[in-house]
Amino acid sequence: MNNPDTVDLSRTVATREALQAVPPQLARRLGVLPVMIADGQLYIVMADESDDSALSQFEAQMTMPVVVLHARAPEAVASVIRRYYPEQSGGYDGTSLGLLGEIVRRAMLYRCSDIHFDAESKTGLIRLRIDGLLRTDRVLPHETLNELISAVKVSSGLDMAERRVPQDGQLTMLIAGEEISMRVATIPTLHGEKLTLRILATESIAAELADLNMLGMSGAHHRLLLEALGNSHGVILLSGPTGSGKTTTLYASLRHLKEPGTLHILSIEDPVEIPLDGINQIRIDSDRVSFNRALRSTLRHDPDVIMIGEIRDAETADIAIKSALTGHLVLSTLHANDSVGVITRLLNLGVSVDLVNSALRLVIAQRLVRCPCPHCMTWTPATEADCEFFGWGADDRKIMLPRAAGCQLCHDTGYAGRLGLYEMIPVDRTIRDMIRSGESEDHISHYLFKECQIVTLRADGAEKVLKGLTTIDEVQRVTCLLRSA
Numbered sequence: 001m002n003n004p005d006t007v008d009l010s011r012t013v014a015t016r017e018a019l020q021a022v023p024p025q026l027a028r029r030l031g032v033l034p035v036m037i038a039d040g041q042l043y044i045v046m047a048d049e050s051d052d053s054a055l056s057q058f059e060a061q062m063t064m065p066v067v068v069l070h071a072r073a074p075e076a077v078a079s080v081i082r083r084y085y086p087e088q089s090g091g092y093d094g095t096s097l098g099l100l101g102e103i104v105r106r107a108m109l110y111r112c113s114d115i116h117f118d119a120e121s122k123t124g125l126i127r128l129r130i131d132g133l134l135r136t137d138r139v140l141p142h143e144t145l146n147e148l149i150s151a152v153k154v155s156s157g158l159d160m161a162e163r164r165v166p167q168d169g170q171l172t173m174l175i176a177g178e179e180i181s182m183r184v185a186t187i188p189t190l191h192g193e194k195l196t197l198r199i200l201a202t203e204s205i206a207a208e209l210a211d212l213n214m215l216g217m218s219g220a221h222h223r224l225l226l227e228a229l230g231n232s233h234g235v236i237l238l239s240g241p242t243g244s245g246k247t248t249t250l251y252a253s254l255r256h257l258k259e260p261g262t263l264h265i266l267s268i269e270d271p272v273e274i275p276l277d278g279i280n281q282i283r284i285d286s287d288r289v290s291f292n293r294a295l296r297s298t299l300r301h302d303p304d305v306i307m308i309g310e311i312r313d314a315e316t317a318d319i320a321i322k323s324a325l326t327g328h329l330v331l332s333t334l335h336a337n338d339s340v341g342v343i344t345r346l347l348n349l350g351v352s353v354d355l356v357n358s359a360l361r362l363v364i365a366q367r368l369v370r371c372p373c374p375h376c377m378t379w380t381p382a383t384e385a386d387c388e389f390f391g392w393g394a395d396d397r398k399i400m401l402p403r404a405a406g407c408q409l410c411h412d413t414g415y416a417g418r419l420g421l422y423e424m425i426p427v428d429r430t431i432r433d434m435i436r437s438g439e440s441e442d443h444i445s446h447y448l449f450k451e452c453q454i455v456t457l458r459a460d461g462a463e464k465v466l467k468g469l470t471t472i473d474e475v476q477r478v479t480c481l482l483r484s485a
């Protein structure tokens, strides 16, 4: 799988050195993306690999040898080139708005989900959340930070003079020809105002992400989910902390369901995170329409499938479960630590045992782990601690495990991209009996994970580590708070 001739641009960031070696006009005209410089050679990707004349013209302009890498998704190369080398210019024009555009453009290149503008005691920080973890992108004087924050506030219609109360808004910017929408939030902190931008996925990202085959589910998990989605009624519930990829799984499921075009799919969201064609997405404006009122109204629009962003209270839980019993397939998320905890949480929300038993089809717990950068990962034998973590015997110490290293292409993080770990419980007759007789979470867990050998999040992690899809450090990071099973 580690093919040095192929580069996955969705998981790779071009190095500054390589970008500087190629003038923007040349890159745009010949459709060339420089990726990195190593051993005195320039590695590039081309928008059209069959264009020999473009390549020879490019080589004639360069002073160092050129190596052409094949892009895994060649159709995306042209738009990636536009992001790195925007048409208008050389980027930052000295104004706050120009600097803001430059920061957002970089954030898009790094596949960043949130941009933080933080005021510290002496300086301001711009930090980017990439693959789930924050990284400082630049340090600025307080004054510049405040100008940037003001620019965002003005552009998103917030009250610029108000710095003492939190404000929320929305901002849309045109970045390299692509409309980027962001959610804006401000809050006063000890050293000044803090601002956070959440980048909302664009249509192109939505298309890239929301495919059930792309989530990293094992074949068995994929089949379990498809089987549950094949039901005409019942509830499928997902749990996991914020940022564990629940929304992506929900959207991928909806995309799968809308394919035949024979189902009416409604979703109630707060807010709508990814726009999807073919689905009636209802955005909740809590000032005017409450979540539950919207949910009740949707039932009068003859839906086959209802997606509820999150079940937060007893009333939503009640409507969701009852809709599932009246011929609707309901998909939603619920806050719980693991899959078994979802059942307890539903009961704690006051849903009766009988209703839970009749409606619940599948419970999914999930987490996101980072994938090791394919260009620099190494394999070393499992240590004693590794074996202990996964419950392996002493003989397993010969097993080779992938380790993250760090190279130019992953900006020394050792990681690029993410995939999901899953734990899925199909609710069968035995579990229904256990719920009915009031068995404890521990008993149900014992039955599922010891007797039925249901794959736990950690076991799913172990399988993916063995395949080189993630590292043991990542599995430890996201499963350390779970009961050991």
Ligand SMILES: [Zn+2]
Pocket: 373, 374, 375, 376, 377, 405, 406, 407, 408, 409, 410, 411, 412, 414, 415
């Ligand atoms: Zn790397």
